[in-house]
Ligand SMILES: Nc1nc2c(ncn2[C@@H]2O[C@H](COP(=O)(O)OP(=O)(O)OP(=O)(O)O)[C@@H](O)[C@H]2O)c(=O)[nH]1
């Protein structure tokens with residue numbers, strides 16, 4: 001049976017990406033760091049969450065960020081302001097990061113620091129609810145954000161990212177009193193496509209749920225890199 005040419009090309013692309021992603025993960029494992037791929041639709045609050053988490057966790061963990069954006073370095077500048085090393089990856093026309101781009105970002109990061117001294121490498125993906133979920137970058141955990149303003153039907157309409165996620169953060173919960181959506185319905189729809197992931201409602205503005213999110217994160221660091229955090233060993 002012949003497969004249509006475009007299907008074959010698509011499969012080859014994904015296979016090549018998977019190969020590079022596994023290569024990236026070998027590096028992450030050798031460096032004993034946790035790599036997180038943070039994904040969401042545009043504006044769901046990825047950079048705002050990182051601003052808050054990087055500032056709160058900087059004393060405990062050594063961290064760096066690979067920051068994916070299509071055209072600007074605005075998010076990279078916001079996160080550099082927190083005092084954490086950030087490498088911008090400008091994707092141009094591409095609506096997602098792929099493993100080769102992350103590999104390129106790692107080369108730039110290694111010019112600035114030794115990744116073996118890191119505990120957590122954050123990858124903020126390009127804002128897009130569909131494509132980033134198809135392209136692994138070598139991450140250990142996928143974190144998907146869904147803001148309450150997007151409506152409760154999005155996990156059902158765009159299931160791939162939510163199905164793949166290890167943790168779904170329902171963001172901007174401070175806005176709930178102003179919206180005709182119910183947190184329970186959002187949660188139920190996430191559970192419908194992914195019964196196993198952690199689901200944590202948070203607000204980067206009010207701080208609600210941030211402690212629960214950090215507890216989840218700390219458990220992942222302990223599972224992936226059980227040795228004492230590099231930041232504490234150095235201190
Ligand atoms: N009310 C409220 N607004 C928030 C919260 N988190 C983020 N925002 C606002 O939402 C907008 C988008 O936030 P960003 O953090 O830039 O979102 P993002 O997902 O990084 O956006 P892209 O990288 O462009 O996809 C900004 O105006 C933030 O101030 C929150 O918890 N509550």
Ligand SMILES: [Mg+2]
Pocket residue numbers: 046047048075124
């Ligand atoms: Mg952002």
